[in-house]
Amino acid sequence: MNDDSKFIDIQSVEQTFKTPKGSFQALRDIHLTVAKGEFVALIGHSGCGKSTLLNLIAGLTRPTHGTLLCANKEIAGPGPERAVVFQNHSLLPWLTCYENIYLGVERVFAATESKAQLKARTDAALALVGLTPATGKRPGEISGGMKQRVGIARALAMEPKVLLMDEPFGALDALTRARLQDELLAIVQKTQSTVVMVTHDVDEAVLLSDKIVMMTNGPSATIGEVLPVNLPRPRNRVELAEDRDYVHYRKAVIDFLYTRQGHVEKAA
Numbered sequence: 001m002n003d004d005s006k007f008i009d010i011q012s013v014e015q016t017f018k019t020p021k022g023s024f025q026a027l028r029d030i031h032l033t034v035a036k037g038e039f040v041a042l043i044g045h046s047g048c049g050k051s052t053l054l055n056l057i058a059g060l061t062r063p064t065h066g067t068l069l070c071a072n073k074e075i076a077g078p079g080p081e082r083a084v085v086f087q088n089h090s091l092l093p094w095l096t097c098y099e100n101i102y103l104g105v106e107r108v109f110a111a112t113e114s115k116a117q118l119k120a121r122t123d124a125a126l127a128l129v130g131l132t133p134a135t136g137k138r139p140g141e142i143s144g145g146m147k148q149r150v151g152i153a154r155a156l157a158m159e160p161k162v163l164l165m166d167e168p169f170g171a172l173d174a175l176t177r178a179r180l181q182d183e184l185l186a187i188v189q190k191t192q193s194t195v196v197m198v199t200h201d202v203d204e205a206v207l208l209s210d211k212i213v214m215m216t217n218g219p220s221a222t223i224g225e226v227l228p229v230n231l232p233r234p235r236n237r238v239e240l241a242e243d244r245d246y247v248h249y250r251k252a253v254i255d256f257l258y259t260r261q262g263h264v265e266k267a268a
């Protein structure tokens with residue numbers, strides 16, 4: 001039976017790393033469910049374990065304790081149904097934008113689709129992120145924002161059930177970041193993707209998410225609070241800036257991060 005409210009189901013997860021100084025418990029008692037089509041942000045101070053949790057959902061690492069399920073199946077390793085977008089885009093520099101995306105498309109669909117269909121998928125992904133004019137360019141010839149868009153297009157082109165994003169806009173200037181957030185909002189609205197995104201940015205979390213997962217400080221970090229964000233969609237950043245509910249959500253996250261999980265490091 002499929003339970004869409006528990007599309008991703010994380011139960012009693014703990015992650016301990018072996019280090020030269022002994023074992024280090026990064027995460028403990030993680031219980032989290034993500035519904036199909038939900039957009040979830042993971043927020044918390046630096047080093048609290050956000051990437052560790054995302055890597056577990058991606059299947060890049062295995063938990064030392066507990067279970068992670070996606071669509072009722074145990075997450076036993078990486079898979080095309082869970083695409084990851086990293087902060088540093090991770091494109092192959094010697095391939096064009098088109099080829100970078102085609103590579104992922106080919107891996108997932110070559111067994112079942114014709115070359116023309118693979119090409120159509122690649123073209124559609126480039127168009128979705130507004131990069132048709134950059135088709136033949138290599139990563140070294142385009143801006144940081146464009147590279148991130150290629151990374152997002154490559155992930156989306158594989159039609160993943162879940163899009164996992166680790167600070168995808170962290171390295172970008174504020175204006176590019178805002179534009180890409182708006183694009184991501186529009187794309188997710190269109191594709192109805194399930195998204196889990198790591199961020200340090202309070203406004204980004206409130207603007208994009210249906211639910212903000214706020215993590216306590218490490219070591220032995222866990223989920224301190226989950227804040228549902230009931231703002232109607234489509235969302236418009238200019239209108240939201242003065243919206244009472246938006247301001248309330250923003251304040252709740254800031255309060256959690258700075259009052260209840262006070263930290264010397266800057267997080268937003």
Ligand SMILES: Nc1ncnc2c1ncn2[C@@H]1O[C@H](COP(=O)(O)OP(=O)(O)OP(=O)(O)O)[C@@H](O)[C@H]1O
Nearest residue numbers: 017019024026045046047048049050051052053218
């Ligand atoms: N492979 C590993 N071996 C040992 N310790 C690790 C390993 N990976 C992560 N850690 C530790 O686990 C903790 C959580 O790291 P993680 O990268 O998940 O934090 P984060 O919240 O994503 O941080 P940031 O916001 O700075 O990216 C940190 O103390 C980190 O040093």
